[in-house]
Amino acid sequence: MTVLPVVYIAGKYRAPTPWQVLGNVRAAQEAALTVWKLGAVALCPHSNTGLFDNECPDDVWLAGDIELLRRSDAVLMIGDWRESSGASAEYKLAVEIGLPVFEHVRRLKTWVEEFKAQRVAE
Secondary structure, X not given: OOOOOEEEEEOOOOOOOHHHHHHHHHHHHHHXXXXXXXXXXXXXXXXXXXXXXXXXXXXXXXXXHHHHHHOOOEEEEOOOHHXXXXXXXXXXXHHHOOOOEEOOXXXXXXXXXXXXXHHHHO
């Protein structure tokens, strides 16, 4: 049985306009598709709770995202993530708990291949 790594997608969500929020969601979805094409499982909070704004307090979504990150094998930071307090907090947590963090798909691809090869060898 093949074991696939789970890669959490972290990037900006909030924006001044709904159109820009949708742009951020779309960018995360594109990154998620890239991760799937690399042979890993993409965990994309933008798709999971995108556009649920004001249905629950923000801390519900943020706590849920942190839990998903903790259960992931790696994190892919996308776009202007440094401009996002949420994505910056996700980055900080990933580093603190020792998850590999990537900003470039090329490096993520190499890591995915190594992860899968290691699991086959086990």
